[in-house]
Amino acid sequence: MAGVITSFATATILTGRRIRAVETLVTVPRLFNSNLSLRQRCLHFLSLPLTTIPPDSSSVAGICHVAHAFKGDAADGLLKGVGDKNAIEAVKHILDMARRASSRREVLHTDFLTPPVLKESMLVLEKLADVKAVAQGGYPQAERCRLSVGHSEAMTTIPDIVEALSITGNFGFQPCSHGDFLGAILGTGIAREKLGDILLQGEKGAQILIIPELVDFLVIALDKVVGNVPVTCTRIPLLALEYEPPRTKSFKAIEASLRVDALASAGFKISRSKLVDLISNGDVRINWSPVTKNGTTLKTGDVVSVSGKGRLKIGEINTTKKGKFAVELIQYL
Numbered sequence: 001m002a003g004v005i006t007s008f009a010t011a012t013i014l015t016g017r018r019i020r021a022v023e024t025l026v027t028v029p030r031l032f033n034s035n036l037s038l039r040q041r042c043l044h045f046l047s048l049p050l051t052t053i054p055p056d057s058s059s060v061a062g063i064c065h066v067a068h069a070f071k072g073d074a075a076d077g078l079l080k081g082v083g084d085k086n087a088i089e090a091v092k093h094i095l096d097m098a099r100r101a102s103s104r105r106e107v108l109h110t111d112f113l114t115p116p117v118l119k120e121s122m123l124v125l126e127k128l129a130d131v132k133a134v135a136q137g138g139y140p141q142a143e144r145c146r147l148s149v150g151h152s153e154a155m156t157t158i159p160d161i162v163e164a165l166s167i168t169g170n171f172g173f174q175p176c177s178h179g180d181f182l183g184a185i186l187g188t189g190i191a192r193e194k195l196g197d198i199l200l201q202g203e204k205g206a207q208i209l210i211i212p213e214l215v216d217f218l219v220i221a222l223d224k225v226v227g228n229v230p231v232t233c234t235r236i237p238l239l240a241l242e243y244e245p246p247r248t249k250s251f252k253a254i255e256a257s258l259r260v261d262a263l264a265s266a267g268f269k270i271s272r273s274k275l276v277d278l279i280s281n282g283d284v285r286i287n288w289s290p291v292t293k294n295g296t297t298l299k300t301g302d303v304v305s306v307s308g309k310g311r312l313k314i315g316e317i318n319t320t321k322k323g324k325f326a327v328e329l330i331q332y333l
Helices: 008-015 018-027 038-045 075-081 085-104 115-125 178-186 212-221 260-268 272-280
Strands: 063-068 107-113 131-136 145-151 163-168 195-200 205-210 232-236 248-255 284-286 303-306 310-319 325-332
Touching (some): 085 107, 085 131, 107 115, 115 131, 212 232, 260 272
Antiparallel strands (some): 107 145, 248 325
16 A cells, blocks of 8 residues: 555545554654644555564665674663763663664664764663664765664664655756755655755755655655745665765854854854844754753854754854954854
8 A cells, every 4th residue: 555545435445444544653653743634644654664674684875883782881871971961862762772672683773863862872872782783874974864773683784774865856046955945845744853864956956865664755745846946856776865075164253152142143144132032932953952041052063053044063262362252153055
């Protein structure tokens, strides 16, 4: 069953399976945002495979990192070493998943993880005995990756858990940003964690990474426009991905403090009061985690993202003779 209504007769037959579909929604990971209708979600879930894979799955390109576990401290104390406190709940969930996978001699997969969660999870999983973890995002430099965890004897090959799509259109006269493509995809009802990196291709469009279960759905659902440009969405092999280091520009800002409202205001060229409003609305993130306090202090290496504005990385920080801070701001184009 394809999970898409192709005729009225098909819809009538599937209606009789409504109870079974709703039960499936409770027992599998969330694939869609709540704004998608219950019927659409139920019909699509009827065709989704389980996230457990057999040990003999074929390999895939684009591995980010591999961790082989070794005997160490008890798992209950592992979370104490998590440096990013915003990632603790996500890491705890992944740790529980790894325990289940190891005890059942199977392999389980996460959704796409942000870099901080991925980093902290790999550090924890390295200390578990008899567990192997593989992170992959579709290409070597991927930021958002999925983790496969399982008993070291069960994961004999690298599982295929990431697929690629190409979104093409005539963007020569109306370029679209990362946010335009992301907004169009999320507008179909897909949850953000089911989507990996978005690779902009200039006037050609973009390439995206996504979980395999949603490829067919998005090919059909993304049939309108991105921005004001009509688009076509097609499946492509991972080897066809075109990626390069992100384009950036750097500049210096002199500020009295290293507060996020001060540095982000200077970096994104928006007023401080406007930035405070964005923080209050949950539109500002530091290292992919929402920030709630205007006075949060930034340091070298931190990445600040503002919805609709892009991302900014904090570079070198020096103190001036007058006691202020000369901060290198690296803006992603």
